[in-house]
Amino acid sequence: MRREADLGERQGRRFFFRNGTMDFDAGWVLGYSQLGGLAPGEVFECLNAIKDGDPDSWVQAFAAMAQRQEDAALNDTTSPSGNRFLAAAVAARAAWHLVDPGSDAAHRLHDQLERCFQASLAASESALAALEIPTSVGALPGYASAPIDQPCTAAATWYVVIGGGDTFREDLYFFGGARALQEGYEVLLVDLPGQGSTPYRGLHFGEPTVVALREILMGLRDNWPSARIVLTGFSGGGYFTLKAIDDPATAARIRLDALVASTPVTDIALLLQRGMPKILARRPYGLASRVATLVAGRMSKAMHRAIAKYQWQFGTDWIGGIIPLAAAAGVVEASNLDVPLLALVGVSEPAEADRQAREVFAEIAARQPASRMVNFERWTGADAHCQVNNLGLAQDTAMSWLADVLGPPRQAMAVRARGDGGWAT
């Protein structure tokens, strides 16, 4: 259940799954069962069909589950369709995780993810609605509980969720979106360039990721001058959210009220470099690394699939190339950060992530004493990367801290027509 300290080892062990130990991906899918979608019994029905080290068996098991869930949502009248559609979305999402992103199967799974997730929102009369968010680097897919492109003077509290290298906007529902809505926040979930399906649009990780996030936050603030804005970032989002507000002029315009990051990191290129198997990250990037990639690809089908996905997200044909691309977005200027921070850190995080989190937390806490760092021990079951093995505890912790720092959240009920599966514009 714990994320391995070394990214390469983690990927190489994606299917190390026996006698009670669990790999990160399996633990992640199981972790979602706390919050809806697939139940533990359904997750194990899939996991029991998987062959260690064979990503195709993973894809087949979860794709079949997605189809059964969607069929049941459409045809089985013995239970409400809302959670069946959500289960189908989770299963399609899990299947996509280890598919070749350029394949037809990947496109079909992605369509199913969006179709079923949105059907679930409609069936459960959620206030969340899908939207396209225009930015200077391209339009981005998101979900929001109220319009963000129209002026509103309501004193609402916005809860913005940003993911990392392995998230779709639908994942952000599980990383706090659903909980925040339930607690009374207005919610915005968005895939930045490189995230979710955006590489299908020709958008990739790098500087545009940060540019887009800054524009979205400035736009939200401009339209909602009286709102409070909480920004939350998970995995790579722990870097993007910090980077978005490390420019004083931008930060002054956004006027962020609180930041939650798991894990807050300041140098994503260094993190990737230290996490990647040494031969792949070797400088200068050259033939040796390219050969090593091919070797590594033969060593583990699952690792090969993961590498293909990261290359696709960064718009490169070479895994070593993601490091300079990540570096292009820049190191976070920690001395410019001035907003209360809740830093969530699992003890099973890579050592470098832990080091950067402690450093940036100390810097911010000196200026913002309401800041807190919570280190999740192994026994809490929240020690994995992004607390995927106990999302409930991470969200309990965030909600508790936000209530202390900001008081109770507010929703702008007046601007929304509830009950139609979305908001009126």
Added chain:
Amino acid sequence: MRREADLGERQGRRFFFRNGTMDFDAGWVLGYSQLGGLAPGEVFECLNAIKDGDPDSWVQAFAAMAQRQEDAALNDTTSPSGNRFLAAAVAARAAWHLVDPGSDAAHRLHDQLERCFQASLAASESALAALEIPTSVGALPGYASAPIDQPCTAAATWYVVIGGGDTFREDLYFFGGARALQEGYEVLLVDLPGQGSTPYRGLHFGEPTVVALREILMGLRDNWPSARIVLTGFSGGGYFTLKAIDDPATAARIRLDALVASTPVTDIALLLQRGMPKILARRPYGLASRVATLVAGRMSKAMHRAIAKYQWQFGTDWIGGIIPLAAAAGVVEASNLDVPLLALVGVSEPAEADRQAREVFAEIAARQPASRMVNFERWTGADAHCQVNNLGLAQDTAMSWLADVLGPPRQAMAVRARGDGGWAT
């Protein structure tokens, strides 16, 4: 994750837990994580510490988790205490499951279960409050969301949950109690003679179990003449609930509005006899069976512990003796049953349970066409006994059927002072 068809084999394989397959007890605890308490990561933190076939290692792992959770609930201010206390209760309950029920450790774990569960109710401002329910066979421990011992003319809808041979009143919270409260029902959870901690009071399974349930339901109806009453039974409760209303005079006085049973069975003695290893159940009950028990006890520590618990619940020193004691309560007179029934049946149930459920369902459905039988296939993850591997789906199914049959539930808000952790009397 599936319950073995043979009770003996199931018990013998309690710790068969490798490479993705799960035994029933582990699946049960994991199943609760859908509904609160221990998260998947916390459950696996315990399971990873367990040695196959060694019940003491199970007890130690969950007891240690219970203590850590209770300490955190009392001392850790970074998250709300409500779910921490609930997690402590679930862990203490899981530990108790394989402890010698007569030991000091069992008493300490039971005290911790009650203390932490009730602290969780208080912390979350639940309407549920602990109560003692007087009956002619003794006082019984329960939880209720409104007083049941005082007259009330409110048109509330009561949701009564009855468990089986492996449930405490706190388990009933997970078997529908929490969900029903959330959906707008008044909720009553009760341990009948033989269930939960009642053997500590000298109460055991048998005829008194049925007598007590009849009295409680008659008392509820007498005090709440305008209420609708939904009776739900899980595991052995699938028998007790049917037996409680198979006497026409009693049924006429209770005026039950709907019955949900997983699994509805009519002959518990036959079910036990067919499920027990043949040598233990051999008639006449004699020396051969007694010797076989000792042998079986040596064969598997976990089975030995399970046998000790069942003997304790039936008030006998011999496992074979539970069959005539179960038989004493009598076979259900199915021809007298006349209330809409939702029969929940997992495909991994023992064949005899499935057979009895189909038979009694056919009988009732002929008189009550609103009745439904839902058979949960393996892929639904709800195929295990009592749907422990997908409690959410079972509860979705029950709530959906009840809404069709009875319309929306009602709570008697006026008689309750909410927000004080219980109801005012």
